[in-house]
Amino acid sequence: MNENLYRADGYLARIESPRDLKSLSFEELEQLADEIRSFLIKSVSKTGGHIASNLGVVELTIALHKVLNAPLDKIIWDVGHQTYVHKILTGRKDVFDTLRQIHGISGFPKTQESPYDAFNTGHSSTSISAALGMARARDLKGEKYTVAAVIGDGSLTGGMAFEALNDAGISGTKLLIILNDNGMSIAPNVGGLSRYLSRIRVRPFYYKTRESLQALVDSMPRSSKRLRKFVHKLKAAMKSMFVPAMFFEDLGFRYFGPIDGHNIREMAAIFEQVKTMKGPVLVHVTTTKGKGYKFAEEHPDRFHGIAPFEIETGQVLQSGSENYSSVFGNRLCDLAQKENNIVAISAAMSDGTGLRPFRESFPKRFFDVGIAEQHAVTLAAGFAIAGTKPVVAIYSTFLQRAYDQILHDVALQKLHVVFAVDRAGVAGADGETHQGIYDVSFLYTIPHLAILAPASPNELKEMLDYAVMEHTGPIAIRYPRGSGVEFDGSDMPLRYGKGVLIKEGRDVTLIGAGSMLQNTLEAAELLEKEGVSCEVINPRFLRPVDDELILGSARKTGYVVIVQDVIQNGGFGSTVAGIINDGQMNAHTMVLGLPDRGIEHGKRSLIYKEYGLDANGIKMSVLSECRD
């Protein structure tokens, strides 16, 4: 038991599984909610994590588990960043201090971690599709249980969620959707749907009256057909008076709400009622993001995902040098001062991608499209073809969503769109759903696309200048999470398709791509001490490859090692190896990268170490081949 996080004589100490909630009264559940809040604040202040979203769903999670019978009943959490309370209630409170740490529990649902985690999530807007699939499978197999998707108003801005609503509404399938509406994505939510939800939020009178009328209909004997018809007509008239178009009901859902998402009793009563209903139902609950912790309520965006912090002040404990995201954002502002044609596009991540200064300085040239990466990319294509210079900043992992838009809408038309691919490489504590380790492989299949990887903040600035001001076609710059350091040679002028020889040597050529250059340089130092003379190349362009530079070095050393922070297959490493093999020279090649499977969560440096991509790991791999 973790006595620092909860009291031995409290209610939380008694909860080993959701079954233990069934016997508690609503007053006791409210006390449990208080204990969970204090547990969350204490624990996440040490590990870091998605504190604000979880503080917002304490009562909702308790009410759901009180009424549903998990793991028989399935709960699918959209994005999954708000599952801490669910994890605490489903037998994981005593390992909660390992959250997001290497070999510890994940910050997202994992079917392999617990039978209570019904579906793995991480990227947004997938829950309704997955829940509908599970519900349809249940019906085909003649099984009986409830499937519930819990989705936030931010995640509802993603196209997939609309596609799923469109399908689910007419499915006739028993399905429960809980819309957790806190008015926030990471930043305040955007778009027409968000505006629509806020209009509903301020019209509780209509919904309360309508629910009472429905209850009246339900209580009437079947024989009183005329009276039932009259009440139905009254409901319809009220609807057209108060809510011009009832989106969810028109799509085919029975709609309940808005309900106070911090009132366990009220939510439990509705969940009991809807649990027995046959078709698709949507329950709209309103919550406060960050509820119960002053700093998170006041700054839900800053406390969305946060590093370890001091509880008393809300201040983050570690603060390092300027990170790549803000180097990018600030440099883009400098360029935008000079060039009026530049526009910036974000898919609900303006803070994370460093675009806040741009948003504030150039509000008319900044576009937050919601969690809609596909739309963001084709929007950029439209901007480009109409003669502006769009820069789209998206994390590597979320860019996966927009593969076809990059290929079909941007690249085939050779449009000048700049992709700022943030969090490239190992992303760290968010884990396997968030690793930016696939982008080079999938971007490599896209025609006409240049791919650059800066090895230092100065290089990122140079590359951004080049990509925005000089290049004319599609171009991606991929840079890692966190900050970087400068090195000798990082100020060499950038030339299209050209890498840089950083250090000359005789025995082996080490090519350190982007963020891996630093570890590669350190590995070279270690190898020199072992008597291995290393030549080191900074490729700068992952595509096109500087074959002249690389072939020249391969000819000299006869042994080329490519170090990259992405999966080994496809992309830069295999292309370089192919070029060397095609050159029919007697040179040996080795690609060091990550295995082609999910990479777990943990501190970035520890993950790189685990997979042999730290300086020592690189040295050992080089030596093992030298000695063979």
Ligand SMILES: Cc1ncc(C[n+]2csc(CCOP(=O)(O)OP(=O)(O)O)c2C)c(N)n1
């Ligand atoms: C495809 C995709 N893009 C971006 C993100 C980053 N992201 C994580 S949570 C979040 C906001 C979600 O808002 P909402 O669903 O309302 O949940 P809340 O945190 O407000 O509870 C975003 C943009 C993501 N997980 N997936």
